[in-house]
Amino acid sequence: MKKFYYILFVFCSITTLFAQKKASVKEANSLFGRKAYVKAAEAYEQVPQSKQVLQNLGDCYYYNFQMNNAVRAYGQLFFTYKDSVKKEVFFRYANALKGTKDFDKGDAIMSEYLGYEQSTPKFMKNITRNIPTSFKLQMMSKNKTNGDFGISFYGDKVVFASLRNAADKAYGWNDRPYLDLFSAKVNSQGQLTDVEPFSDVINTKKHESNATFSADGKIMYFNRSGEKQVKVGNEKVAMIKIYKAEFVNGKWDKVTMLPFSSDTYSVEHPFLTKDGKKLYFASDMPGSFEGSMDIYVVDVNEDGTYSQPRNLGETINTIHREQFPFLTEDGTLYFASDGHQGNGNLDVFMSLKISDTEFDKPLNLGSTINSEMDDFNFILDEKTQKGYFASNRTGDDNLYTFVQEENKLQYLVEGEVRDVKTTELLPGATVKLFDDKGNLLEEVLVGKDGTFDFNTEPNRKYKIMAFKDFYIPAEAEFDTSQKGKVYIDLQMKVQSYYDAEDIINKQADGTVLIELENIYFDLNKWDIKPQAAQVLNVLLGILKKYPYMEIEIGAHTDSRASDVYNLRLSNKRAASALEYLVKNGIDRKRLRSIGYGETKPLIICPKNDCTPAEHATNRRCTFMILK
Incomplete structure (x- = not known):
């Protein structure tokens, strides 16, 4: 009987296996084109x-923040097809590599993309130490898989977007429920309480997110995904639009789409200023940098109409994503950017x-709030x-409260x-920082x-010095007492x-010599005679003029006498x-000091038969700069 069940199990398994339809590239591409x-x-x-x-596989994982899988797919792509x-x-x-905290490789790839070197850990360390405030964070919900984001102030409450709605409304992009708006209170521990779905007039079978409210709470703007998918390039996309609603007779009503919304581009993340006169938002509308998400603003006129959208310009916007203005x-202006x-x-x-109409250069808020995701x-x-912000650093979108x-x-x-x-530029130079006491x-x-x-x-007062082998050190003094002066740029x-000196010359082999008159010693002697002292006094002046210079004194003999004798004699002369x-x-x-003996003659004589003049030339001292 057991054998019968085993055979039946194997037969069913094989039948099931053959019944499964293996996916094709065409089907995969179709799903990808629909953003499923x-x-x-x-x-x-x-x-x-x-x-x-x-590439598409890497993109699928990247757009759903599955960075480990994205790195695996992109890594294989680059290994085989990088060129x-x-x-x-x-x-x-x-960015996928950075999302897995592999900053070394991520920065190497980003440096190739940008055309200049980038070091994320160094940048974040510097910026974090220099921003005026740091942030103390706390997650606002114990459930890390709610998909909460898009938070805004709403009187004494908050309103946010979340996936915590009907589980049967599957959204193809991430196979999860559609977004709805929820309201909640925030208790003294920073936790969301009394969470309730927002008005049914606002929440539909599409995505709703990112509400913003007028100061009196009677007008709201929010996002809703489009009713139909439109083909853009090879993909079908349901564009995101901004809607306006009014609070009339105790309920939300008069939901209308804003005139600059479109079926061919998205407008999203609205923010209404407190005076109600300007509405900021993100969009990839025509005029955006390379078609990516930029931040725009429109004037809200007293008659309820809107000005033409104005791009905030290249100081704020890049060819990549700028979103969520506040x-x-x-x-x-606070905003998000990659x-x-x-x-x-x-x-x-x-x-x-x-x-x-203008904003200053953006400042990253540092690693006390920004993560690798x-x-x-x-x-x-x-x-x-x-305040509050959102992050997917744990794998899903979650809301955090912060204290500055x-x-x-x-x-x-x-x-x-x-x-x-x-x-x-001089790579390899050493730069030293000293306090005012040295x-x-x-x-x-x-x-x-x-x-x-x-x-x-x-x-504080400081001195900075730059050192490079064979160079005269440069130095500069500065202080940091000037209020508001954060960046000091020093050209060393x-x-x-x-x-700098005519008697210092670089040789063909790269060595740098101080070229002085020869120092002469008596036969078999190494004491410094008056003539030798005059030459060394010139060297003394150079060493005192350049207090960081280091040199090697080399002594050489002629080839007469034995090798051992000459080596000992040259060492004594150099030491002297x-x-x-x-x-x-x-x-x-x-x-x-070093004695070379007869090992490095300037003149090599045939059959070692030098003239007295040639022997004299080979007897010499050399002065080589080490640093």
Whole structure:
């Protein structure tokens, strides 16, 4: 009987296996074109791994924030087809790597994409130490899989978008429920309480998210996905639109789509200023940088009409994503971007208002709030300096509350090291930072880009010095007492010894010699005679003029006498010259003596039969600069 069941089980398993339909590339592409990324990824995993399949597979995982799987697919793509991969895929692969905290490789790929070197850990360390505030975070829900984001203030409540609705409304992009709006209170522990679905007039069978309200609570703007999918390129997309609703007779009503919404591009993440006169939003409408999401603004006229959308310009917007605008009453703009330098993927930035139409260069808010994944939807209560934001750092979108704390302001000093004559950058130079008492605080080795940076403290005096072998050190003094001065840019220009002094010359083999008259010693002697002292006094002057110079004194003999004798004699002569310099005030640590004996003759005589003049030429001292 057991044998019968076993045979039946095997037969059913084989039947089921053959009944399963293996996916085709065509079917996978169709799913991908409809942005059904979860099912598309399942299909692509079953088909031969061509270049396009690997790219689409990586994209499926990337767009659903499955960064480990995205790295696996992109990694295989780059290993096999890197030379023909489109540039924009470099950007996604780099951010996927950063999303797995592989910053070394992620920065290497991003550097290829950008055309210049990038170091995310170094950047985030510097920016985090220099922003005015740090952030203390707390997740607002114990359930990490609710998919909460798009939070906004709503009187004494908050309104946010969430997946915590009917489980049977599957959305193809991520195979999860459609988004609805919810309202809630926030208790003293920063937790969402009394969570309720928002009005049925607002929530439909489509996505709703990102509400923003007028100061009196009678007008709201929000996002809703389009009723139909429109083909854009090879993909079918249901565009996101902004709608307006009014609170009339105790309920939300008069839901209308804004006139600049469209079936051919998305408008999303509306934010209404407190005075109700401007509406900010993100869009990939025509005029956006390379068709990506940019931040726009429209004027809300008194008659309820709107001005033409205005792009905030290239200071704020990049060729990548800028989304989720929020403005404080003083005009400070907070937004999310993956186009400005950050920790990887979306980071939160702030930008001070310069004029009615201009904003200052964005500032990354640092690693106390920004993670290697998407961080976005920052909103702030200016009275309490508390606020909320969203992040998918745990794998799903979740809401966080934050409290801003004063950050000990440290001043970033940055600069570069160049050759004063050629103006070329000098990688490999050493830059040292000293306090006003001469104590060494920190030193760095300049990288390939020739730049350096230090974090310092306010109201202090410093000295900075740049060192490079065979160069005269450069130095500069500065203080950080000037209020508001955060960045100090130092151009450290160093001059080579051989450009500064006629008697210092660089040889064909790269060595740098101080070319002096020859030092003569009596036969079999090594004491410094008056003539030799005159020559060494010239060297003494050079060493005192350049207090960081280090040299090697080399002594050479002719080929007469034995090898051992000549080696001993040359060592004594070199040591004698060194002691003369030490006796006259030169630090012994700056000097090295070595005897070469007869091993490095300037003139090689046939059959070792040199003339007296040739022997004299081979008897010499050399002075080589080490540093």
